[in-house]
Amino acid sequence: MARYALVIDIAKCTGCRSCVAACKLENMVQKGNYWNFVLEYEEGEYPNVRRWFVPMNCMHCENPPCMKACPEGAIKKNEYGVVLIDYNKCKGRRYCIAACPYGVIHYISKEETFYPGEKTPYEKLPSDARHPLHRKKPGVAEKCTLCWHRIEKALKEGKKPGSDYDSTPACVPVCPAEARYFGDLDDPESIVSKLIKKRKVKVLKEEFGTKPKVYYLF
């Protein structure tokens, strides 16, 4: 079985937010919400300062607290280790949001369009013309799916997820600094397995015991 993961090289990230834009478009994420977001902060004191950019999306935890907190059983981790919210079951209780230590889950309180009183072609797309993972609506929680719609399609077509542009999460190939990598942790030959073995990697907030599958290189 495969376990898909992301590796993000913080030393390479320039904070350009291409990944944020690609994600917004690909997943039709409404104004105000993000499935992927870049945090930044400064460290040290003048003149020895360093600026950090940390792109954050759902960590697709092996041990996801959101899944355990949801009173409706609307959050599941699939057999490929991808954590997904079922919008048909979600009743907007926001327990997942309370439990997630990474703050990557957003609540849709009302529909918001990018331009006032006008819809972009993406926003106009009717619900049934979308992939089920893009049929979010007011009153549900949303988050990164690791572009499961792309992985699923690749698997159906017999392609290896991550082998080309269309079968890789949208945030990965757009990165101009090539700071993002996607692959299968269970395949020792995959780029993510190799990087994790070779370089110093960190996961965020390890003390929560969530076992995140987004790794950061420093």
Add this chain to the structure above:
Amino acid sequence: MKKGVIFVIIFLIPFIFAGLPSQKKVKEISRAIREGKIDVGTEYDMEPGQRWHNIHSEVLKIDCSDCHIEKYDNDYLYQRRYKVPVRDAPGVVKREVCLKCHREGGPTGMELYGKSK
């Protein structure tokens, strides 16, 4: 010297855990809620007055300020940090407080977080 250190630690304990009920108390309350002996309502939602805040502020009597703080530290990696304050909340919440009660093998039946290495 050693005695002094121990004394200081003992002296500090009540301050470190100020506000939060003891693990034993939490265990009792957790069981009582799960067995339906304490009524916390059936409105599963995050708004005060609904089940979640009923459990944590009304029944467990955790002070608002033990969870809600003014702002996150600069380097606190929390994606929604720019979205605060959440709808009239008295401040933001660092999820580290939840660890005290919701770890695997902890005092509640809601074991949200695993043991860290």
